[in-house]
Amino acid sequence: MRRLFVTGAHTDVGKTYVACAMLRAARAKGLSADALKPVVSGIDLADWAGSDPGLLLEALGRPLDLEALDRIAPLRFAAPLSPPMAARLEGVDLRLAQLTRFCQAGLAASAADLTLVEGAGGVMSPMAEDGTGLDLMLALGLPGVLVGGSYLGAISHTLTAVETLRARGLAIEAVVVSQSADPQAPDFAQTVESVAAFAGGVKVIAAARGEQAWASELV
Template sequence: MTIGYFLTGTDTGVGKTRVGTAIARGLAARGLDVRVRKPVESGCPDIDGMPVPQDAEALRLAAGAREPLERVCRFRLRTPVSPERAAALEGLRFDAEALRDACMADAGGDVLLVEGAGGFCSPVAPGALNADLAAALGLPVVLVVADRLGAINHALLTLEAIARRGLHVAALVLSRHGDAGDAGMDNAADLARWSGRAVDVLPPGAAAGPSAWAEDAARLATLVERLAPRA
Protein backbone atom coordinates (compact mmCIF):
# COMPACT_ATOMS: atom_id res chain seq x y z
CA MET A 1 0.00 0.00 0.00
CA THR A 2 1.34 3.42 -0.97
CA ILE A 3 1.67 6.10 1.69
CA GLY A 4 2.03 9.74 0.76
CA TYR A 5 2.99 13.20 1.94
CA PHE A 6 2.31 16.74 0.75
CA LEU A 7 5.41 18.93 0.99
CA THR A 8 4.70 22.62 1.46
CA GLY A 9 6.22 25.72 3.00
CA THR A 10 5.39 28.87 4.89
CA ASP A 11 6.47 30.87 1.83
CA THR A 12 8.24 30.48 -1.47
CA GLY A 13 12.00 30.01 -1.35
CA VAL A 14 12.05 28.40 2.10
CA GLY A 15 13.84 25.22 1.02
CA LYS A 16 10.97 22.87 0.11
CA THR A 17 12.81 21.21 -2.74
CA ARG A 18 15.98 20.77 -0.71
CA VAL A 19 13.97 19.04 2.01
CA GLY A 20 12.09 17.06 -0.63
CA THR A 21 15.24 15.78 -2.32
CA ALA A 22 16.65 14.78 1.07
CA ILE A 23 13.51 12.83 1.95
CA ALA A 24 13.30 11.23 -1.50
CA ARG A 25 16.97 10.21 -1.46
CA GLY A 26 16.74 8.91 2.11
CA LEU A 27 13.69 6.78 1.39
CA ALA A 28 15.09 5.52 -1.92
CA ALA A 29 18.34 4.55 -0.18
CA ARG A 30 16.26 2.21 1.98
CA GLY A 31 15.21 0.35 -1.13
CA LEU A 32 11.77 1.94 -1.30
CA ASP A 33 9.99 2.77 -4.55
CA VAL A 34 9.55 6.54 -4.20
CA ARG A 35 7.24 8.39 -6.60
CA VAL A 36 7.57 12.18 -6.65
CA ARG A 37 5.22 14.77 -8.06
CA LYS A 38 5.42 18.52 -8.55
CA PRO A 39 2.31 18.85 -10.71
CA VAL A 40 2.99 22.44 -11.71
CA GLU A 41 6.16 24.51 -11.71
CA SER A 42 6.62 28.13 -12.79
CA GLY A 43 9.85 29.95 -13.56
CA CYS A 44 11.06 27.08 -15.75
CA PRO A 45 14.08 27.99 -17.92
CA ASP A 46 13.98 27.27 -21.63
CA ILE A 47 16.22 24.43 -22.75
CA ASP A 48 16.13 23.65 -26.46
CA GLY A 49 12.95 25.70 -26.72
CA MET A 50 11.08 23.84 -23.97
CA PRO A 51 10.41 24.91 -20.36
CA VAL A 52 12.26 22.49 -18.07
CA PRO A 53 11.14 22.27 -14.41
CA GLN A 54 14.33 22.32 -12.35
CA ASP A 55 12.78 21.47 -8.98
CA ALA A 56 10.80 18.58 -10.43
CA GLU A 57 13.90 17.20 -12.13
CA ALA A 58 15.87 17.37 -8.87
CA LEU A 59 13.12 15.47 -7.07
CA ARG A 60 12.97 12.89 -9.85
CA LEU A 61 16.71 12.24 -9.78
CA ALA A 62 16.87 12.16 -5.98
CA ALA A 63 14.12 9.52 -5.96
CA GLY A 64 16.08 7.31 -8.34
CA ALA A 65 14.76 8.52 -11.72
CA ARG A 66 12.15 5.75 -11.90
CA GLU A 67 9.67 7.89 -13.83
CA PRO A 68 9.77 10.29 -16.79
CA LEU A 69 9.87 14.00 -16.04
CA GLU A 70 6.57 14.45 -17.89
CA ARG A 71 4.85 12.35 -15.22
CA VAL A 72 6.57 14.10 -12.33
CA CYS A 73 5.61 17.59 -13.59
CA ARG A 74 2.69 17.81 -15.99
CA PHE A 75 2.32 21.59 -16.20
CA ARG A 76 5.42 23.74 -16.85
CA LEU A 77 5.39 27.53 -16.97
CA ARG A 78 8.14 29.96 -17.89
CA THR A 79 7.06 33.08 -16.00
CA PRO A 80 8.55 33.30 -12.46
CA VAL A 81 5.30 34.18 -10.67
CA SER A 82 2.58 32.07 -9.05
CA PRO A 83 1.30 29.23 -11.26
CA GLU A 84 -2.14 30.85 -11.36
CA ARG A 85 -0.71 34.12 -12.70
CA ALA A 86 1.80 32.43 -15.00
CA ALA A 87 -0.92 30.25 -16.53
CA ALA A 88 -3.03 33.33 -17.26
CA LEU A 89 -0.07 35.10 -18.87
CA GLU A 90 0.94 32.10 -20.97
CA GLY A 91 -2.53 30.90 -21.94
CA LEU A 92 -2.24 27.49 -20.27
CA ARG A 93 -5.47 26.13 -18.82
CA PHE A 94 -5.69 23.78 -15.84
CA ASP A 95 -7.53 23.62 -12.53
CA ALA A 96 -7.09 22.04 -9.12
CA GLU A 97 -8.73 18.82 -10.29
CA ALA A 98 -6.22 18.53 -13.14
CA LEU A 99 -3.38 19.01 -10.65
CA ARG A 100 -4.82 16.34 -8.36
CA ASP A 101 -5.16 13.95 -11.29
CA ALA A 102 -1.56 14.66 -12.29
CA CYS A 103 -0.41 13.78 -8.78
CA MET A 104 -2.30 10.51 -8.67
CA ALA A 105 -1.58 9.26 -12.20
CA ASP A 106 0.46 6.03 -11.96
CA ALA A 107 1.18 6.84 -8.32
CA GLY A 108 2.01 3.35 -7.17
CA GLY A 109 5.20 2.40 -5.38
CA ASP A 110 5.82 2.56 -1.66
CA VAL A 111 5.81 6.32 -1.06
CA LEU A 112 4.26 9.24 -2.94
CA LEU A 113 5.84 12.65 -2.25
CA VAL A 114 4.00 15.67 -3.69
CA GLU A 115 5.59 19.12 -3.61
CA GLY A 116 3.40 22.17 -3.94
CA ALA A 117 4.36 25.48 -5.53
CA GLY A 118 5.13 28.36 -3.18
CA GLY A 119 3.61 28.61 0.27
CA PHE A 120 0.61 26.68 1.58
CA CYS A 121 -1.80 29.53 0.76
CA SER A 122 -0.16 30.55 -2.53
CA PRO A 123 -2.36 30.44 -5.66
CA VAL A 124 -1.58 27.25 -7.57
CA ALA A 125 -4.36 27.22 -10.20
CA PRO A 126 -7.27 29.47 -11.21
CA GLY A 127 -9.44 29.79 -8.12
CA ALA A 128 -7.33 27.39 -6.06
CA LEU A 129 -4.55 27.56 -3.49
CA ASN A 130 -1.94 24.96 -2.62
CA ALA A 131 -4.12 24.42 0.45
CA ASP A 132 -6.98 23.31 -1.80
CA LEU A 133 -4.75 20.86 -3.65
CA ALA A 134 -3.49 19.48 -0.33
CA ALA A 135 -7.07 19.03 0.90
CA ALA A 136 -8.09 17.31 -2.34
CA LEU A 137 -5.20 14.87 -1.98
CA GLY A 138 -5.80 14.38 1.74
CA LEU A 139 -2.14 13.57 2.41
CA PRO A 140 -0.27 14.27 5.66
CA VAL A 141 1.71 17.50 5.40
CA VAL A 142 5.45 18.09 5.72
CA LEU A 143 5.78 21.81 6.48
CA VAL A 144 9.08 23.57 5.74
CA VAL A 145 9.87 26.79 7.60
CA ALA A 146 12.77 29.12 6.78
CA ASP A 147 14.96 29.81 9.82
CA ARG A 148 14.74 33.58 9.89
CA LEU A 149 13.11 36.38 11.84
CA GLY A 150 9.34 35.95 11.56
CA ALA A 151 9.51 32.16 11.31
CA ILE A 152 7.32 31.54 14.36
CA ASN A 153 4.52 33.77 13.08
CA HIS A 154 4.63 32.25 9.60
CA ALA A 155 4.73 28.70 10.94
CA LEU A 156 1.86 29.10 13.41
CA LEU A 157 -0.37 30.78 10.83
CA THR A 158 0.34 28.00 8.34
CA LEU A 159 -0.28 25.29 10.94
CA GLU A 160 -3.68 26.88 11.64
CA ALA A 161 -4.49 26.88 7.92
CA ILE A 162 -3.50 23.21 7.66
CA ALA A 163 -5.66 22.30 10.67
CA ARG A 164 -8.68 24.17 9.24
CA ARG A 165 -8.53 21.85 6.23
CA GLY A 166 -8.55 18.79 8.42
CA LEU A 167 -5.04 17.71 7.45
CA HIS A 168 -2.48 15.97 9.64
CA VAL A 169 1.00 17.46 10.03
CA ALA A 170 3.53 14.67 9.58
CA ALA A 171 6.62 16.83 10.13
CA LEU A 172 7.80 20.36 10.80
CA VAL A 173 11.21 21.13 9.29
CA LEU A 174 13.25 24.25 10.00
CA SER A 175 15.41 24.97 6.97
CA ARG A 176 18.58 26.99 7.52
CA HIS A 177 20.32 28.97 4.78
CA GLY A 178 23.82 30.32 5.38
CA ASP A 179 23.97 32.87 8.19
CA ALA A 180 21.61 31.89 11.00
CA GLY A 181 20.79 35.57 11.56
CA ASP A 182 20.35 37.12 14.99
CA ALA A 183 22.70 35.40 17.44
CA GLY A 184 19.98 35.49 20.10
CA MET A 185 17.41 33.71 17.93
CA ASP A 186 16.51 30.06 18.57
CA ASN A 187 13.63 29.31 16.23
CA ALA A 188 13.96 25.55 16.66
CA ALA A 189 13.32 25.70 20.41
CA ASP A 190 10.70 28.43 20.16
CA LEU A 191 8.82 26.74 17.34
CA ALA A 192 8.76 23.43 19.23
CA ARG A 193 7.44 25.22 22.33
CA TRP A 194 4.76 27.23 20.56
CA SER A 195 3.60 24.48 18.20
CA GLY A 196 3.88 21.60 20.66
CA ARG A 197 5.56 19.56 17.92
CA ALA A 198 8.94 18.04 17.26
CA VAL A 199 11.02 20.21 14.93
CA ASP A 200 13.56 18.69 12.55
CA VAL A 201 16.40 21.03 11.57
CA LEU A 202 18.20 21.00 8.23
CA PRO A 203 21.45 22.99 8.57
CA PRO A 204 23.03 24.89 5.67
CA GLY A 205 24.45 22.57 3.04
CA ALA A 206 26.17 22.35 -0.31
CA ALA A 207 24.61 23.10 -3.68
CA ALA A 208 22.11 20.61 -5.08
CA GLY A 209 23.34 17.35 -6.55
CA PRO A 210 23.63 13.66 -5.66
CA SER A 211 26.24 14.14 -2.94
CA ALA A 212 24.29 17.03 -1.39
CA TRP A 213 21.07 15.01 -1.44
CA ALA A 214 22.79 12.13 0.35
CA GLU A 215 24.31 14.47 2.94
CA ASP A 216 20.96 16.12 3.59
CA ALA A 217 19.27 12.72 3.85
CA ALA A 218 21.79 11.80 6.55
CA ARG A 219 21.11 15.08 8.37
CA LEU A 220 17.38 14.30 8.31
CA ALA A 221 17.80 10.58 9.03
CA THR A 222 15.44 10.69 12.02
CA LEU A 223 12.75 12.36 9.91
CA VAL A 224 13.23 9.90 7.04
CA GLU A 225 12.85 7.03 9.51
CA ARG A 226 9.55 8.46 10.77
CA LEU A 227 8.20 8.94 7.26
CA ALA A 228 9.19 5.50 5.97
CA PRO A 229 6.35 2.97 5.72
CA ARG A 230 6.26 0.37 8.44
CA ALA A 231 6.66 -3.27 7.47
Protein backbone atom coordinates in the same frame (compact mmCIF):
# COMPACT_ATOMS: atom_id res chain seq x y z
CA MET B 1 2.89 2.82 1.10
CA ARG B 2 3.28 6.37 2.40
CA ARG B 3 1.93 9.41 0.59
CA LEU B 4 2.92 12.88 1.79
CA PHE B 5 2.39 16.43 0.58
CA VAL B 6 5.41 18.73 0.95
CA THR B 7 4.26 22.31 1.47
CA GLY B 8 5.87 25.51 2.64
CA ALA B 9 5.26 28.25 5.18
CA HIS B 10 6.62 30.71 2.62
CA THR B 11 8.15 30.81 -0.86
CA ASP B 12 11.75 29.64 -1.31
CA VAL B 13 12.10 28.07 2.12
CA GLY B 14 13.51 24.78 0.84
CA LYS B 15 10.57 22.53 -0.08
CA THR B 16 12.46 20.89 -2.93
CA TYR B 17 15.59 20.54 -0.82
CA VAL B 18 13.58 18.75 1.86
CA ALA B 19 11.71 16.60 -0.65
CA CYS B 20 14.96 15.55 -2.34
CA ALA B 21 16.57 14.73 1.00
CA MET B 22 13.59 12.56 1.89
CA LEU B 23 13.72 10.74 -1.44
CA ARG B 24 17.45 10.06 -1.06
CA ALA B 25 16.95 8.88 2.53
CA ALA B 26 14.21 6.48 1.43
CA ARG B 27 16.38 5.04 -1.33
CA ALA B 28 19.31 4.72 1.09
CA LYS B 29 17.07 2.56 3.27
CA GLY B 30 16.26 0.34 0.31
CA LEU B 31 12.79 1.79 -0.19
CA SER B 32 11.30 2.69 -3.54
CA ALA B 33 10.40 6.35 -4.04
CA ASP B 34 8.40 8.54 -6.37
CA ALA B 35 7.49 12.22 -6.62
CA LEU B 36 5.00 14.50 -8.32
CA LYS B 37 5.31 18.23 -8.95
CA PRO B 38 1.92 18.94 -10.54
CA VAL B 39 2.73 22.48 -11.62
CA VAL B 40 5.96 24.47 -11.79
CA SER B 41 6.63 28.05 -12.88
CA GLY B 42 9.87 29.83 -13.63
CA ILE B 43 11.25 26.88 -15.60
CA ASP B 44 13.44 27.18 -18.69
CA LEU B 45 13.04 24.11 -20.89
CA ALA B 46 16.39 24.86 -22.52
CA ASP B 47 18.10 24.39 -19.16
CA TRP B 48 15.90 22.70 -16.55
CA ALA B 49 18.31 20.34 -14.76
CA GLY B 50 18.45 22.69 -11.78
CA SER B 51 14.70 23.26 -11.66
CA ASP B 52 12.51 21.74 -8.95
CA PRO B 53 11.43 18.74 -11.07
CA GLY B 54 14.99 18.34 -12.34
CA LEU B 55 16.28 18.09 -8.78
CA LEU B 56 13.50 15.65 -7.87
CA LEU B 57 14.42 13.42 -10.81
CA GLU B 58 18.07 13.52 -9.80
CA ALA B 59 17.15 12.53 -6.24
CA LEU B 60 15.10 9.65 -7.64
CA GLY B 61 18.05 8.50 -9.76
CA ARG B 62 16.11 8.93 -13.00
CA PRO B 63 17.26 10.31 -16.34
CA LEU B 64 16.84 14.01 -16.96
CA ASP B 65 14.85 13.65 -20.15
CA LEU B 66 11.53 15.10 -21.29
CA GLU B 67 9.67 11.82 -20.84
CA ALA B 68 10.65 11.68 -17.16
CA LEU B 69 9.90 15.39 -16.78
CA ASP B 70 6.43 15.00 -18.29
CA ARG B 71 5.67 12.17 -15.92
CA ILE B 72 6.30 14.10 -12.71
CA ALA B 73 5.71 17.72 -13.80
CA PRO B 74 3.37 17.99 -16.79
CA LEU B 75 2.32 21.62 -16.29
CA ARG B 76 5.28 23.96 -16.74
CA PHE B 77 5.36 27.70 -17.25
CA ALA B 78 8.23 30.06 -17.95
CA ALA B 79 7.45 33.15 -15.85
CA PRO B 80 8.72 33.09 -12.23
CA LEU B 81 5.28 33.92 -10.85
CA SER B 82 2.52 32.04 -9.07
CA PRO B 83 1.33 29.16 -11.30
CA PRO B 84 -1.98 30.75 -12.35
CA MET B 85 -0.30 34.08 -13.12
CA ALA B 86 2.43 32.35 -15.13
CA ALA B 87 -0.15 30.19 -16.92
CA ARG B 88 -2.24 33.22 -17.80
CA LEU B 89 0.73 34.75 -19.64
CA GLU B 90 0.81 31.65 -21.86
CA GLY B 91 -2.95 31.64 -22.49
CA VAL B 92 -3.64 28.70 -20.16
CA ASP B 93 -6.62 28.62 -17.80
CA LEU B 94 -5.15 26.62 -14.93
CA ARG B 95 -7.78 24.93 -12.75
CA LEU B 96 -7.58 23.03 -9.47
CA ALA B 97 -9.44 20.03 -10.87
CA GLN B 98 -6.69 19.55 -13.45
CA LEU B 99 -4.00 19.42 -10.75
CA THR B 100 -6.12 17.16 -8.56
CA ARG B 101 -6.76 14.67 -11.37
CA PHE B 102 -3.07 14.49 -12.23
CA CYS B 103 -2.06 13.89 -8.62
CA GLN B 104 -4.78 11.33 -7.98
CA ALA B 105 -3.84 9.40 -11.12
CA GLY B 106 -0.14 9.55 -10.27
CA LEU B 107 -0.71 8.41 -6.70
CA ALA B 108 -2.95 5.56 -7.85
CA ALA B 109 -0.38 4.42 -10.42
CA SER B 110 2.60 4.56 -8.07
CA ALA B 111 3.60 1.41 -6.22
CA ALA B 112 6.49 3.16 -4.46
CA ASP B 113 7.04 2.84 -0.74
CA LEU B 114 7.18 6.64 -0.50
CA THR B 115 5.52 9.09 -2.87
CA LEU B 116 5.80 12.84 -2.37
CA VAL B 117 3.63 15.53 -3.90
CA GLU B 118 5.38 18.89 -3.81
CA GLY B 119 3.34 22.07 -3.91
CA ALA B 120 4.33 25.51 -5.14
CA GLY B 121 5.06 28.44 -2.87
CA GLY B 122 3.44 28.52 0.55
CA VAL B 123 0.34 26.90 2.00
CA MET B 124 -1.90 29.73 0.81
CA SER B 125 -0.08 30.48 -2.45
CA PRO B 126 -2.38 30.27 -5.49
CA MET B 127 -1.92 26.96 -7.32
CA ALA B 128 -4.68 27.55 -9.88
CA GLU B 129 -7.24 30.18 -10.79
CA ASP B 130 -9.67 28.62 -8.33
CA GLY B 131 -7.49 27.14 -5.63
CA THR B 132 -4.49 27.50 -3.33
CA GLY B 133 -1.94 24.99 -2.15
CA LEU B 134 -4.22 24.36 0.82
CA ASP B 135 -7.12 23.55 -1.52
CA LEU B 136 -5.01 20.99 -3.37
CA MET B 137 -3.95 19.41 -0.07
CA LEU B 138 -7.61 19.18 0.98
CA ALA B 139 -8.58 17.64 -2.36
CA LEU B 140 -5.90 14.97 -1.99
CA GLY B 141 -6.28 14.46 1.76
CA LEU B 142 -2.60 13.75 2.30
CA PRO B 143 -0.66 14.35 5.51
CA GLY B 144 1.65 17.32 5.15
CA VAL B 145 5.33 17.91 5.71
CA LEU B 146 5.53 21.63 6.36
CA VAL B 147 8.82 23.34 5.54
CA GLY B 148 9.63 26.59 7.30
CA GLY B 149 12.69 28.83 7.26
CA SER B 150 14.89 30.43 9.90
CA TYR B 151 14.95 34.01 8.59
CA LEU B 152 13.62 36.84 10.76
CA GLY B 153 9.84 36.38 10.82
CA ALA B 154 9.96 32.70 9.92
CA ILE B 155 8.69 31.55 13.31
CA SER B 156 5.43 33.44 12.84
CA HIS B 157 5.07 32.27 9.23
CA THR B 158 5.63 28.65 10.22
CA LEU B 159 3.28 28.66 13.21
CA THR B 160 0.60 30.45 11.19
CA ALA B 161 0.86 27.72 8.55
CA VAL B 162 0.60 25.05 11.26
CA GLU B 163 -2.60 26.62 12.59
CA THR B 164 -4.02 26.97 9.07
CA LEU B 165 -3.49 23.29 8.32
CA ARG B 166 -4.93 22.26 11.69
CA ALA B 167 -7.98 24.48 11.25
CA ARG B 168 -8.83 22.65 8.04
CA GLY B 169 -8.35 19.21 9.59
CA LEU B 170 -5.16 18.30 7.74
CA ALA B 171 -2.66 16.02 9.47
CA ILE B 172 0.87 17.36 9.86
CA GLU B 173 3.50 14.64 9.67
CA ALA B 174 6.28 17.00 10.69
CA VAL B 175 7.55 20.55 10.51
CA VAL B 176 11.01 20.88 9.00
CA VAL B 177 12.86 24.08 9.84
CA SER B 178 15.32 24.74 7.01
CA GLN B 179 18.37 26.80 7.95
CA SER B 180 18.70 30.12 6.15
CA ALA B 181 21.83 30.89 4.15
CA ASP B 182 21.78 34.47 5.48
CA PRO B 183 24.55 34.86 8.08
CA GLN B 184 22.46 37.61 9.68
CA ALA B 185 19.51 35.27 10.28
CA PRO B 186 18.49 34.61 13.90
CA ASP B 187 20.19 31.77 15.77
CA PHE B 188 19.11 28.54 14.09
CA ALA B 189 18.90 26.36 17.21
CA GLN B 190 16.83 28.94 19.04
CA THR B 191 14.53 29.30 16.03
CA VAL B 192 13.90 25.54 15.99
CA GLU B 193 13.28 25.56 19.75
CA SER B 194 10.79 28.40 19.45
CA VAL B 195 8.85 26.66 16.68
CA ALA B 196 8.76 23.43 18.70
CA ALA B 197 7.60 25.28 21.81
CA PHE B 198 4.48 26.57 20.07
CA ALA B 199 3.79 23.82 17.51
CA GLY B 200 1.50 21.92 19.86
CA GLY B 201 3.26 18.60 19.91
CA VAL B 202 3.96 18.35 16.17
CA LYS B 203 7.34 16.78 15.40
CA VAL B 204 9.81 19.56 14.55
CA ILE B 205 12.98 18.64 12.69
CA ALA B 206 16.03 20.86 12.25
CA ALA B 207 17.44 20.79 8.72
CA ALA B 208 20.85 22.41 9.12
CA ARG B 209 22.63 23.55 5.97
CA GLY B 210 24.98 20.95 4.52
CA GLU B 211 23.40 18.08 6.46
CA GLN B 212 20.76 15.57 5.37
CA ALA B 213 20.88 12.92 8.09
CA TRP B 214 17.72 14.47 9.56
CA ALA B 215 15.72 13.22 6.56
CA SER B 216 15.92 9.63 7.79
CA GLU B 217 13.51 10.64 10.59
CA LEU B 218 10.83 11.26 7.97
CA VAL B 219 11.03 8.05 5.95
